[in-house]
Amino acid sequence: MKSFVVRPAFVSDLSFTIRNLTSKFILRIRKFFMIPLLKQFFRFFSFTLIFLGLFILAGWVLVFGIPVTTNLFFNSNAQIKVTDSTLLADSFYKKTMLNANKELKKLEATYSSLTPNQAYMVINTTKNHFFLYRKKKLISEGFCSSGSYIQLKSNDDREWIFKTPKGVRTVTGKTTAPVWRKPDWAFIEEGLPVPPPDHQSRFERGVLGDYAISLGDGYLIHGTLYKRQLGIPVTHGCIRLGDEDLEMVYKTLSIGSKVFIY
Amino acid sequence: MEKENKSEQSVKPEKKNILPKILIGITIILTIIISGAIILSGISARKWVSGFNQKYYNDTLELKLPPPKIMSDPAFIRIQKSIAFTKSRLELTRVKPTGLSMDLKDSIVSIEINGVTVHSSKISKIIIPRTLRSVQPYFLSLELSKPLQIAHSFSTIAKEPIIVKTAPKDSTQVGQAHVPDTSNNMPVYFQLAFTNGFRLSVFQEDSPNESCPISRMMFSTRIAFKELSAQLKNLIKFKIPDYQPEIVIFLPASEAKTIYRAIPENGFIAFKLF
Numbered sequence: 001m002k003s004f005v006v007r008p009a010f011v012s013d014l015s016f017t018i019r020n021l022t023s024k025f026i027l028r029i030r031k032f033f034m035i036p037l038l039k040q041f042f043r044f045f046s047f048t049l050i051f052l053g054l055f056i057l058a059g060w061v062l063v064f065g066i067p068v069t070t071n072l073f074f075n076s077n078a079q080i081k082v083t084d085s086t087l088l089a090d091s092f093y094k095k096t097m098l099n100a101n102k103e104l105k106k107l108e109a110t111y112s113s114l115t116p117n118q119a120y121m122v123i124n125t126t127k128n129h130f131f132l133y134r135k136k137k138l139i140s141e142g143f144c145s146s147g148s149y150i151q152l153k154s155n156d157d158r159e160w161i162f163k164t165p166k167g168v169r170t171v172t173g174k175t176t177a178p179v180w181r182k183p184d185w186a187f188i189e190e191g192l193p194v195p196p197p198d199h200q201s202r203f204e205r206g207v208l209g210d211y212a213i214s215l216g217d218g219y220l221i222h223g224t225l226y227k228r229q230l231g232i233p234v235t236h237g238c239i240r241l242g243d244e245d246l247e248m249v250y251k252t253l254s255i256g257s258k259v260f261i262y
Numbered sequence: 263m264e265k266e267n268k269s270e271q272s273v274k275p276e277k278k279n280i281l282p283k284i285l286i287g288i289t290i291i292l293t294i295i296i297s298g299a300i301i302l303s304g305i306s307a308r309k310w311v312s313g314f315n316q317k318y319y320n321d322t323l324e325l326k327l328p329p330p331k332i333m334s335d336p337a338f339i340r341i342q343k344s345i346a347f348t349k350s351r352l353e354l355t356r357v358k359p360t361g362l363s364m365d366l367k368d369s370i371v372s373i374e375i376n377g378v379t380v381h382s383s384k385i386s387k388i389i390i391p392r393t394l395r396s397v398q399p400y401f402l403s404l405e406l407s408k409p410l411q412i413a414h415s416f417s418t419i420a421k422e423p424i425i426v427k428t429a430p431k432d433s434t435q436v437g438q439a440h441v442p443d444t445s446n447n448m449p450v451y452f453q454l455a456f457t458n459g460f461r462l463s464v465f466q467e468d469s470p471n472e473s474c475p476i477s478r479m480m481f482s483t484r485i486a487f488k489e490l491s492a493q494l495k496n497l498i499k500f501k502i503p504d505y506q507p508e509i510v511i512f513l514p515a516s517e518a519k520t521i522y523r524a525i526p527e528n529g530f531i532a533f534k535l536f
Contacts, residue, residue: 047282047285050289051285051288051289054289054292054293054296055292057296087331087332087335092329092332093332093335093338096328096332096338097337097338097341100338100341100342100345101341103345104341104344104345104348107345107348107349107352108348110352111348111351111352111377114355114376114377114378115377115378115379116378120378122380122381124380124381124520125523126516126519126520126523126524127516127520131380148425149422149423149424149425150424150425150426150427151424151425151426151427152427152428152429153426153427153428153429154429155428155429155431161424163422166360166524166526167359167360167375168359168375168376188429189429189430190430191429191430191431191432258376258378260375260376260378260380262360262373262375262380262381262520262523262524
C-alpha cells in the first residue's frame with residue numbers, strides 16, 4: 001500500500017519554483033564552462049583593460065588637462081638665440097638697443113633706491129624669524145615670537161584676534177625698562193575681573209624685558225620671560241625677542257626706522 | 263507530449279546579458295568625451311595664442327612698436343623682458359605694499375614690501391606651458407610689464423590659522439580651551455588665478471616620507487571638479503573651452519607656506535618667465 005501525503009497547494013508551488021530555478025542556474029554554469037577558459041579570460045581581461053584605460057585617461061584629462069596636445073601644437077620661440085648679423089650693422093637697431101639699455105639701468109637704479117640705507121628689520125611671522133640689516137647688509141638674525149592667531153571671545157560678546165600686523169611699520173618710540181599696562185583682554189584671558197583703567201593691578205614691571213620699541217597702534221618689539229617659546233607664535237600681536245637680540249635691535253634701530261613684517 | 267514540450271522550449275528566446283552592452287555604451291561615450299576634450303583643448307590653446315598676439319597687433323599704432331625684425335631679435339627681447347620685470351616690480355610698490363616677484367629665469371621667488379626684498383626662495387622645479395613660449399615674446403613682455411592681480415586663490419592651508427578660544431569664566435578654567443593649529447601637518451599646495459586668465463600653481467617639494475604625489479593629485483582633482491560643470495557645459499554646447507595657461511612651481515613646504523601667508527588677498531605678482 002502506498003501512503004499519500006496531502007500537501008497544501010502553496011507548498012507544491014514553492015517546491016516547483018525552487019526546482020525550476022536550480023535547474024536554470026545549473027544550466028547557466030554548464031554553458032559558461034563550455035567556452036574555453038582562455039577565451040573567457042581573454043574576452044574579460046581585454047575589455048576590462050580598455051575600459052580601465054579609458055577611465056584613467058578621462059580622469060587624467062579632467063585633472064591635468066591635455067599637456068600632450070598643447071606641446072604638439074606649438075613651436076617654441078625660445079630657440080632663436082643669436083642676433084641676425086645684418087641687424088648688428090643697422091643704425092636704428094643700435095639706437096633702439098642703446099635706449100633700451102639706458103631705460104633698464106634707470107629703472108634698476110630707481111628700484112634699488114627703494115631699499116633703505118638706514119638700518120631696518122625684517123620679521124617672518126610664519127617661521128618666527130627676524131633679520132636685522134644695516135647699510136643693506138645683514139648684521140643679525142634669530143628667533144622671535146609673533147602673534148598666535150588666537151581669537152579670544154569674551155562672555156560679554158567682545159573679541160580680539162592676536163595677530164601681528166603685516167606690511168611696513170615705522171619705529172615711533174623707544175623705551176628702557178618698560179612697564180606693561182595690561183589691557184582688558186589680559187584679564188579676560190585669565191578669567192579675572194577687569195579692573196578700572198588706571199588700577200594698579202594693570203601695571204606690571206619686568207615682563208617686557210629691558211627695552212621696548214614701539215611700532216604704533218600699541219604694537220611693540222620687546223623682551224620675554226618665556227625664552228623657550230621663542231620661534232613659536234604665542235604673542236598677542238607684539239614681537240618678542242631674546243635679551244641679546246633685543247639689545248642689538250634697540251641699539252641699531254632708531255626712530256623712523258622701518259620694520260617689514262610678512 | 264514530451265517532444266512537443268522540447269520544441270516549445272527551443273523556440274523560447276534566451277535572456278541575453280545586457281552588462282556587456284552597457285559597458286560598450288559607456289566606453290563609446292567616454293571615447294567621445296575624451297576625444298572631444300582633446301580636440302577642443304588643442305583648439306582653445308591655439309585660439310588663445312592667436313588671440314593674445316592679435317590683441318597686441320591691434321594696438322600696434324598706439325604702442326609704437328619697433329619693426330618686426332627687431333621685435334624678434336633675442337638680445338632686444340632679453341632687455342625688454344628685464345625692463346618689463348623691473349617696471350612690474352616698481353608698479354608693485356605703488357599698488358599694494360606687499361607683493362611677490364617671480365624670476366622664473368633665475369628660479370627665484372621673492373616677497374617684496376615697498377620695493378624691499380624681504381624674503382627669497384629658490385624654486386626647485388618650474389613647468390611653463392608651451393603656449394607661453396609660442397606667443398610673440400615682445401608681446402609677452404608687454405603683458406608682464408604690469409604685475410598680475412590675483413582674482414582668487416585655492417589652497418590646502420589657511421591664510422590666517424585662526425584658533426577660536428572662549429574666555430574662561432574664572433581663573434580655574436584657564437588653559438582648557440586651547441585648540442591646536444593642525445595646518446602644520448598639511449601638505450602645502452595652492453593655486454592662484456589671475457585677472458588676465460593666467461594661473462600659478464605652487465606645490466611643496468615631494469618628500470620621500472610623505473605620499474605627496476597622491477595628495478597633490480587629490481588637490482588637482484578638487485580644482486578640476488570645481489571647474490567641471492563649466493567645462494561640461496562648454497562640451498555639451500560644442501563651445502570651445504577657455505584656455506588658461508598654468509605655470510607650476512615647486513618649493514620647499516615651509517617656503518611655500520611663508521609665501522602663501524605673506525601675499526595679501528587679491529595681491530599682485532610680478533613675473534619674469536624665461
